Amino acid sequence: MQKLDVAVLGATGAVGQRFIQLLENHPWFRVAEVIGSERSAGKTYGEAVHWVLDGTPPASVTGLRVKGLDESLDSLLVFSALPKEAADPREIELATAGHVVCTNAGTNRMLEDVPLLLPEANADHIGLIDYQRQRRGWSTGALVANSNCTVMPVVMALAPLRQFGIRKLLLVSSQATSGAGYPGVASLDILDNVIPYVSGDEQKMETESLKMLGTFAGKGIDWLNTTVSATCTRVPVVDGHLVNISVELENVPSTEEIIQLWQDFRAPEPVPMLPSAPEQPLYYLPQVDRPQIRRDRNAGNGMATSLGRLRPCPILTYKFAALSHNTIRGAAGCSILNAELLAVQGYLANFQPAIAADRMYS
Amino acid sequence: MQKLDVAVLGATGAVGQRFIQLLENHPWFRVAEVIGSERSAGKTYGEAVHWVLDGTPPASVTGLRVKGLDESLDSLLVFSALPKEAADPREIELATAGHVVCTNAGTNRMLEDVPLLLPEANADHIGLIDYQRQRRGWSTGALVANSNCTVMPVVMALAPLRQFGIRKLLLVSSQATSGAGYPGVASLDILDNVIPYVSGDEQKMETESLKMLGTFAGKGIDWLNTTVSATCTRVPVVDGHLVNISVELENVPSTEEIIQLWQDFRAPEPVPMLPSAPEQPLYYLPQVDRPQIRRDRNAGNGMATSLGRLRPCPILTYKFAALSHNTIRGAAGCSILNAELLAVQGYLANFQPAIAADRMYS
Amino acid sequence: MQKLDVAVLGATGAVGQRFIQLLENHPWFRVAEVIGSERSAGKTYGEAVHWVLDGTPPASVTGLRVKGLDESLDSLLVFSALPKEAADPREIELATAGHVVCTNAGTNRMLEDVPLLLPEANADHIGLIDYQRQRRGWSTGALVANSNCTVMPVVMALAPLRQFGIRKLLLVSSQATSGAGYPGVASLDILDNVIPYVSGDEQKMETESLKMLGTFAGKGIDWLNTTVSATCTRVPVVDGHLVNISVELENVPSTEEIIQLWQDFRAPEPVPMLPSAPEQPLYYLPQVDRPQIRRDRNAGNGMATSLGRLRPCPILTYKFAALSHNTIRGAAGCSILNAELLAVQGYLANFQPAIAADRMYS
């Protein structure tokens, strides 16, 4: 099978680097174009990038010339790690020009015809693309978003609990500094410190979660009707967002039932066969002091969500902790999984991957 | 004025060292006896202690011979930094033998005749000592406790809000490693990590806070009638406990009213004149990203509580953040302030400090 | 091919856990016996271990019953992660009883008939086993050690430079806390701190390096004749030891020559074909600010050594930085590589692995 060429917007930033790293050795996609800021354009990727992940940038990409944000692209599939301001209006322009844009930017997430896709939780939201294309007059183009990185573990944990009626959610996060990009959080602000505030994230927690857990309704999403109260804090860790969740349920299952639902939870077909899908989306850890950010963030190669400490909440119904890797599951990894789903569902023109036996991780 | 000799139980541990440090240069008290484990007994304090605070142990104490836990003591006033197991039954024995014991140990905190004293919040609970002495047949002896270090900022913040009727409290903490003593938390457990669990602290948050905020009723305390849900986490910081608090109030003041109440809050007389009392017990920080653990833990020489981010909670009434220094305000410093209050209230036999102009900090 | 059953001594400790983790999925070896302290003996490994690495212990091992240190073992090959005191005399007893012991303990490292083996640097030291067996009357038994974890990057970096005559070595290390095992370094001792001392390591740096870089001489090793001055410090990082090295050379190559030698350096056959051998033992990073502990410790799956900042030293000849993963390359990983070499060289009785195509990493 010939791999599909893809482009990465904002390729030199922290999340852009995660895209580059996760796409190395991808069985279906091959990074053919990297797009950067004006400062980077014209240089090779190796010259332009200040690599902040472990090791060094993949040799397959370092020689690519960085394109400017306004240059036209050859790749049908475009991943966007653009900062919010740069994403608007470039992402819409690219989709209008026929590209399928899978974006991590917050800009267009809440547009009514843009799916906020998390394949394990709401694979059917992909149907919104048909409405999107019809409404905007796009034929091959599309725009699909993934959520804020802190929302991700919350939605993953709650997906199997929707059946009980989720009435209230009280969320308090402990977020890694990589969530703020690079250079992002200054070391003097976070060493030996906790900051009780993350700009913009509380509002995203209180809205994006409801859209993602909502019901596909042909021309939009019927949001989950739940009251959410979020507090977001920044902690001195590199990667991994932990959220302490209190939830009020209309119908109350036992803790054993919930744990069983989490452990047995599987995404609908064909998601489990996608290359980036984790073997098991949710892991419940029985130890009283888990999940821990450093020790559990890489579960399922950073694509799984770890859960723990399920117990009654004296005020709402239950409380527990949920943890995901914020730049893998919560950003680039989710966008890639979304694109894989688009591919097998026929949204990437005539690109038809052979789905079998292509799992990246085992 | 001649200073009163005092003894420190558990003087070589992390909290014991804070007692030693805070009592250096105390205007009323002078450390005359240090009590340690069997391993330390007989050595000088300088030999026995592995000093974990900044700098080195005060010269005035390093030459003292460490007494064993069973040795009799000469000092009327005894501060206890004993671990839970060692505190029982030694603290009761010492009080029975006529000593006034101000303890940081959890052992006897919840006994119905032991005041859980926090002078700014419940100075009148000191009256419980009269009942205690009568009931146990003690004449000079007494046992006074201070709360768990994570409960402290919660009670400080809520003290001025009791008037509005506190119905529900949802608490999520971010706690420094010094809260676990020394050696306490292993570095491999906390570097680049958050642990979503602190053994025992959630239960303490859900009970001690209610006793402390309760009403003195002659022969006991009428607990505050409030539902509390607590989650405690450990973060990689040295000192300082931050708690994110959601509170439901029966009568709802404006945020401006609450902030004013916090800023104006003063302990009842004569507490503000005590040597260890902070100039202002509560500081509300208007910046959106405060209080921060490292930057605000030393407010009021570690005896003040910093508050911030007051805003409506979509589920309960309001939410905000509170921060105290856990080994000063939340442990040794509070015990010392308690002892100062005992002194001026006449509970330290005939020791009568000259209260005026002895403020340690300005 | 049937895998060889192996035993791990000290299997519940921090380095023991690394053995368990690295041996999962090993193409030649299979963990069949785990040996722990008296406290652990009789429990299953899953019950006994407090897992401090990422994730959870491998399912293939959690069900094994932990044996006591004195129980006899069935496995020919024994890996030892024992603490120093426990290793003596148990390791010698086991070798005497016919086991091949690959140890990470410091106890027997400097015995004249025990090879301090680092296959890339001194594979021929394996010949010392013949002398060892003859001298001690062992037929199948053997005892092979690997060096202290801080010595490892130094020896790796200097191996290709021996040809120039190494006269003097001045070493200053920055060591991760995992080097001290678990619980090891208390968080209060290392958060926001650097400790300018690591017990015992300076002396090991100044002796083990000379033995490892020495020449096999039939009945012992002729140590390298070099003056070494070492300073060891502890820094707040989880894994990875960085050493700043100043070296005086008798014959002075250019920096380009040295970098070329490092990049081209390959272990002698058959080492590069061993399952745990890194593709390239040494990487020279041209960036001015590398190697960095977090970003480079996992090079070559933690088995490679990263080098950087080669430049003239105004006092000795050159200076540079070297970095290895201390619990992989510097401990368990090296022991396993040593055992692989023993296997193909015929020192593991009649166990004959099929060497081709068994590389664990690519």
Next chain:
Amino acid sequence: MQKLDVAVLGATGAVGQRFIQLLENHPWFRVAEVIGSERSAGKTYGEAVHWVLDGTPPASVTGLRVKGLDESLDSLLVFSALPKEAADPREIELATAGHVVCTNAGTNRMLEDVPLLLPEANADHIGLIDYQRQRRGWSTGALVANSNCTVMPVVMALAPLRQFGIRKLLLVSSQATSGAGYPGVASLDILDNVIPYVSGDEQKMETESLKMLGTFAGKGIDWLNTTVSATCTRVPVVDGHLVNISVELENVPSTEEIIQLWQDFRAPEPVPMLPSAPEQPLYYLPQVDRPQIRRDRNAGNGMATSLGRLRPCPILTYKFAALSHNTIRGAAGCSILNAELLAVQGYLANFQPAIAADRMYS
């Protein structure tokens, strides 16, 4: 006595904030003017500053209007915390206009007529101001620099050892992130990491130390004739620079002699009477694992230097560790001490402080 009004250049930066903090309550000086970048000019200091130190900016300064860098100043004495580029040519202009500039910037440090003043080590270098004034035709103006923050502990430690003939110095530093200003080091670059490089600092270590330890020669400084080799690394701590030092001495005293010299070391009169002078400039800590960055950086209110681990070096003569607070002793605090010395030596026009009993710290 009326306090002298002073100006602070670069007052909103990290070192500028230290000036503001240390000058609050200064017995001789009063901050009357704060100068910032174009972005800050016109705002009040409270509006302009993003305070990165503990607590909040002093109330006495928050109301001051921030002046632009080009505005004329009223204060005779000017402290400069300007970045290198901004310092040139502004500092020279201000001195030419009659101001006495005490600077922390690196720009003019190595000019032959600018003293690199460290009162405990080279108070007589102040005489260079006479030559400076004569040469440049200045009457009241002057320019005095303090050294790079990493050089400071080295020079402090070596000052009493000059008598033995210092031939060679091999230095390896572990530096706090505050040394890079704010935002400075990104958290993603330093959490769980060590960076083996600090831009520019190695060169400064190898030159500034020689000028500072040199001899005043009327029209310049005769540099110390010593070979220096420096390696600078960045570690995840907030404040405090630790340097491991190997030194070759021409005449070899015993370790006891050196320790005695360090403990007895006092600055020449009148330095010990200056308000910011530490009671004791050098502390030798006998514990094998000291000085430690977090525990010893605040010795002498951050103005003292802590020493430890003196032992023979197998290659040079001795090795030991030295530690100073980089933004107090190594930056703002030293500039203020320099200004105090200028005042009592008559270099601040007719400002004549009453020296007695004004020690800020006891």
